[in-house]
Amino acid sequence: MPDRPRLEEALGLLRAELVTGQSEMTEWTTRSAWLAFTRFGRRRFGTAPTPDSDGLLFQYGAYAFSGRPMFTVDLTRQFGVSDAGGEHDHYVQVHCELRYEPEPDLDALGSFDSWFFHDADADLDEWFAAMEEHPALLLGRRPSEIDLYEEPV
Template sequence: MPKKQRREDALALLRGELVVGRATTAESTTRAAWLAWVRFAQLRFGAVPTPESDGLLFQYGTYAFTGRPMFTLDLTRQFGVNDDDGEHDHYVQVHCELRFEPEPALDAAGSFDSWFFHDSDADLDQWFAAMEKRLELVGGRGPFEIELYEELV
């Protein structure tokens, strides 16, 4: 059985996958970021053993979170965190946000989100394939910005 990673190391592990991806691929930055995130998403962490304690979220849309509208592709890993009594306390999310200049074709795509949870009966490879089809929306476009961050929710 493969070694499980520490949740506290998740953001650093994602950063490391992005560095490896940039060094080993000549593909567009968007494709390289997706492949890095897929490698990261396949890692197993010592998360709380509940069905929704380790989730993957693929979502996009045109938003103005920073005051300026931009098309955002957000690849998120969510971990459930329990308190000392073993009860759910909060979630920690690790984000890889790819931001693109707004374009009519991207704006027309609207918004989309899809979850996958490790330790469920769902097939991870099938989910990746379905999300990769959605990724065609940004095609060969390169993001003007990629931001990695962690937040408590």
């Protein structure tokens, strides 16, 4: 798959999608981050053509990952990484975390998560449309904190 980007390029490509049309991170809204994530999610990478090698995760809830409780929307891309023999070795996740100060209307949303996997005979447009129904309360808001990072899992 020479025309597909390598997994090592994923974080940089997500960052590039996020800055498209934005002069700095303080301008990002949930809507602009979501639209960037959908563009990033449509791009295929050089992964094995197996049902769990390239996944998208949309999740939210009130968590204290950074030490204090925040309402967090986590937009994640997960890639399966194989060893030299072609066997599964581990996963790499690329995250865009949007954090908001706790508010009763956000807390009332509870928590939610949903996965989509390329090459698993599912419709990406249908998944994106279904996920867009969840953050309606958040779309126009600016997150208090934004964190882009990559981690092995």
